Amino acid sequence: MTMARLTLTNGKSVVKPFNRIWIVLAVVIVLGLIFGYIIKLDSEGISFKPDQLPIILKKLFSPHRGETWADYFAYIPKLQNVLIMTLEMCYGGTVIGSALAIPTALLSSRNIVKTKWIYGPARFLLNLFRTIPVTVLAVISIGLVGIAGGSTLAGTIAITLFTYGVMAKMLYELIETIDMNCYEAIESTGASHLQAIRFAVLPQIYASFAGYVIYVFEMNVRSSAILSYVGIVSIGTIMRIYEMTDYDKVGGAVILLFGVCVVIQLCSDLARRKLQ
Amino acid sequence: MKNSEKALKKLPKKWIINLIFTVALIALVIYTLEGSTINPLRVKQIPFIIAAFFRGFADILWPALFGFDGYQFNESIIYLALQTLSIGFFGTLLGAILAIPVAFLASRNIVGKHLAKVGSVLLVIIRVFPEIILAYILVKGLGIGSITGILVIGIHSVGMLGKLFAETIDEMDRSSIEALEAVGANGLQKVRYGILPQILPLMTSITLYRLDINVRSATVLGAIGAGGLGVLLTVFSDPPAWDILATIMVAIMAMVMIVDTVSSKLREKLI
Amino acid sequence: MIRFVDVQKTYSNGVQALKGVNLQINDGEFVAIIGLSGAGKSTLLRSINKMIPITSGQLYIDDIEISSIRGKALRYLRRSIGMIFQSFNLVKRMSVYNNVLTGRVGYHSTFPTLFGLFPREDKILALDSLDALGILDKAFTRADQLSGGQQQRVALARALTQKPKLILADEPVASLDPITTVQVMDDFARINKDFGITIVANMHHVDLALKYATRIIGIRDGIVVFDGLSSEVNEQILVEVYGRTLKHNEVLGE
Incomplete structure (x- = not known):
């Protein structure tokens, strides 16, 4: 490591400190080379066939051979049951998971629980839990309650667990930014900790929390399709069932899911503006 | 006394809206859960599933x-x-x-x-x-x-x-x-x-x-x-x-x- | 009545904020504590309702020694003592009325208050307090929409709603402009006189302290260096408290 020594005209000299950004940059480049090599190895035996993309898009978003556009769109309303199931488990999971996240978030906040050996382990366990991929959470949920009879319970539990992790983390980060002066004031009136949380913390996080709930619901609807890859019935199931035979039906499901996401996004924008 | 009595009457009835909202929120959750019956045999299995999940971490396939x-x-x-x-x-x-x-x-x-x-x-x-x-x-x-x-x-x-x-x-x-x-x-x-x-x-x-x-x-x-x-x-x-x-x-x-x-x-x- | 017997406070970082304070404050007094920042004013004030626990000595409030109390007894103590802060410490997103109602929280068990349920007397009491401070018309406004002076009055109303026998004020006017400062100090004087509530206030501005308080306690490096009537305070005493003549910004300059 060379340090640049600069001498001023009056004879004084200063040492220009070494900029650590170069070390970071070097590490990133080395990592990039290693990662690039890994990707190259993985891609070797695999045929990359970009010419297929337009064909697939055409199959997805146009009527099946011998059918009309009317037939194409007539399929979408038939998906209403599976759509309702998807929305039901996303809604139930989001609300229950968000409610469960509140105590954990309070326990993980540095400014509420001032003891390091409480919020430290609470945070670590939460972060560990958050590393479990949603597909594994779904496998656990199926193991717990099963998926017999078209029940959405396993899906609800999977989304509950996923929401719990995401929400607890977002919430404790939010709680750590709130103004704690009023907490002190309410404690000075003789309130218990729970009462101080109720009157000083909750009013401050209420609006943002509601916004987060809508945001996570939206995220859950978008990612619910993945649950079908481990056996939970959702819109994604349509994509799986017909992927070899009827791409037009898959296309319908894709349009429906995207449409629902757009509607939720518009509603959530409206709701968040009202909450501010 | 008179002023505050009057003001109390003007108190916004926000709690009614909050109550309706909360009840609706919870009712909808119950509605989504309704119909999801669990087989009692499965309920008995739940501890075993959880145990199996954690036992997996004891049986990690190191090779x-x-x-x-x-x-x-x-x-x-x-x-x-x-x-x-x-x-x-x-x-x-x-x-x-x-x-x-x-x-x-x-x-x-x-x-x-x-x-x-x-x-x-x-x-x-x-x-x-x-x-x-x-x-x-x-x-x-x-x-x-x-x-x-x-x-x-x-x-x-x-x-x-x-x-x-x-x-x-x-x-x-x-x-x-x-x-x-x-x-x-x-x-x-x-x-x-x-x-x-x-x-x-x-x-x-x-x-x-x-x-x-x-x-x-x-x-x-x-x-x-x-x-x-x-x-x-x-x-x-x-x-x-x-x-x-x-x-x-x-x-x-x-x-x-x-x-x-x-x-x-x-x-x-x-x- | 508040009685300090050889009270000391040493913080975990080694700073000795109070070095053996002996004091007695009687019911109905209006006491101002003056001194440089860092002299221990805030520690002294906050030790009274145990927001800061003392390290040694005894602190009696109505002949109850408070350094050993905790839990429910501590909360009962705190609910009988109002506290006013420099930055008002209101819950900004909540209405003025709900902020004032939080003064009653200590009187009820946790469960009903978690749902925001208060008896009718409490609601009337909260509104009475707002009326007494002339801000009843602001009751259902959100706290953050009020001016600084109005916010400090809401904080005073919150304290009044506690039905306290004592109000502690930590630099109550330090974030206010000169005109609202005078209004808020007038409110303190009125509360002291009309309700007979003891007031102990940390004051940054010496002239305000002399004008409103009946008794002055000067503190320097954790030691009480002056304790007497405000009429007894002279230039020499101020030099002793502050270690120098006053700077321009330490008097309001009226």
């Missing part, structure tokens, strides 16, 4: 994890985790590069109010489009593998990165650019010394934050065929092979926790 005892390194779970990490890394890089022009297009300061509207609508569409559907289409259209995973993550990231980059550009302090103008800097010099030093650290920080999200989603997207170890999670899920799943999860936990720690430490340094 498969690290690639010895008949396993090659390049078929080990660690290797597949590295592959997932690579997909997250290059996906984020691609997303950041693609997001820069779109962010300028969505920035009021740069392109004006009307064109910025077009840019931000484009960003919303990208953000709202489900990543899983994107993965599905690209896997069908381009083929299974890491490159597809990188493309999926890269394209999907543009939505969030572009939005946050655009906000960074719009919140830029213009006075330093004015000062550079005053010392006679030309356009490119203004970008180099006035704009980049302001937005580069913030944009790097945003990108690091997204890296954390992307590595997590790379593990899930593997299930659809976008490369990495995600595919194993679904292959061994029915019936669940808890020892293998636990082995994969250990790799994921280590990888995600390392990325999370490094990303947040670097972000602290940047801001």
